[in-house]
Amino acid sequence: MRRSSVLxxxxxxxxxxxxxxxxxxxxxxxxxxxxINSDRNAIxxxxxxxxxxxxxxxxxxxxxxxxxDNIDFRRGLAVSLVRGGRSVxxxxxxxxxxxxxxxxxxxxxxxxxxxxxAGEWKAAExxxxxxxxxxxxxxxxxxxxxIADSKQDWPRADSYYETAISxxxxxxxxxxxxxxxxxxxxxxxxAEKLFAEALTYDQGMFTAKNNLVLxxxxxxxxQLPVIPMSQVEEAQxxxxxxxAAIKQGDVDTGRGLLQEAIEVHPQYFEPxxxxxxxxxxxxxx
Numbered sequence: 001m002r003r004s005s006v007l008x009x010x011x012x013x014x015x016x017x018x019x020x021x022x023x024x025x026x027x028x029x030x031x032x033x034x035x036i037n038s039d040r041n042a043i044x045x046x047x048x049x050x051x052x053x054x055x056x057x058x059x060x061x062x063x064x065x066x067x068x069d070n071i072d073f074r075r076g077l078a079v080s081l082v083r084g085g086r087s088v089x090x091x092x093x094x095x096x097x098x099x100x101x102x103x104x105x106x107x108x109x110x111x112x113x114x115x116x117x118a119g120e121w122k123a124a125e126x127x128x129x130x131x132x133x134x135x136x137x138x139x140x141x142x143x144x145x146x147i148a149d150s151k152q153d154w155p156r157a158d159s160y161y162e163t164a165i166s167x168x169x170x171x172x173x174x175x176x177x178x179x180x181x182x183x184x185x186x187x188x189x190x191a192e193k194l195f196a197e198a199l200t201y202d203q204g205m206f207t208a209k210n211n212l213v214l215x216x217x218x219x220x221x222x223q224l225p226v227i228p229m230s231q232v233e234e235a236q237x238x239x240x241x242x243x244a245a246i247k248q249g250d251v252d253t254g255r256g257l258l259q260e261a262i263e264v265h266p267q268y269f270e271p272x273x274x275x276x277x278x279x280x281x282x283x284x285x
Contacts, residue, residue, distance in 0.1 A: 053080045053083040053085075054080075061077060071097065074093065075097050078090055090114040090118070105132055106137070109131060109139055111124075141163045145181075146177070149181050157178075161178040170201060172198045175195070175208075176194070183211065189219065196212060203227070204228075209237060217244035231264060242261060242275070255276065258272050258275055258276040258279070
């Protein structure tokens with residue numbers, strides 16, 4: 001009886017040790033997989049953010065060849081293609097991301113962005129229309145505004161721009177886009193205000209500076225606004241103002257502004273020189 005009890009105890013101990021060993025091995029396997037996944041995610045992030053976009057795209061294509069259903073690789077490829085200026089390929093890549101069962105609403109927004117870059121406005125609109133209305137993000141409304149602009153639906157565009165601005169702490173680029181929208185409608189005064197507001201958030205945004213000068217020139221305000229600018233920027237803004245003046249028939253004013261731009265620029269300012277020479281030869285700009 002005692003031998004039987006000892007035997008059962010030994011067997012139970014063996015089973016327990018075996019179970020513990022198996023559990024320990026599973027824990028090790030999970031830990032190793034976690035490390036692998038962590039390393040893979042880190043590499044993916046580095047490739048997306050830091051690598052040359054074409055090299056990153058090649059990397060994600062190689063990984064997808066080994067694991068075609070991995071949504072992270074699909075996203076990485078799509079982001080890299082768009083970042084590299086390969087918009088049509090990027091749009092196709094984002095479509096494959098959206099087709100994945102683990103895709104998100106943000107993936108649809110990215111598809112819309114890639115579609116706009118590729119000039120496919122209807123596809124962009126369809127992507128946003130398929131995005132749940134509860135998905136309210138800055139990027140979504142910025143794209144909605146751009147699509148409304150393309151359709152000249154000004155009230156809706158204004159509403160979307162306003163909403164987008166409320167969803168970010170860095171609205172300079174959206175204010176600049178909204179200002180350009182106003183400029184294209186002929187609302188030069190409204191555009192001027194938006195460009196000026198954009199510069200309060202980003203004083204270094206030259207595009208907003210240039211657009212501000214253009215909006216003012218269209219109102220025949222031929223003085224530079226009081227904004228931070230380098231000597232080179234001052235010359236470029238004077239050049240923009242000069243061309244606007246000439247196109248509006250204020251030729252003498254435009255000539256004077258071109259001469260001032262040439263004098264202000266610290267180097268040889270070829271575009272202004274060429275414009276002035278053309279003007280003197282009575283060549284239409």
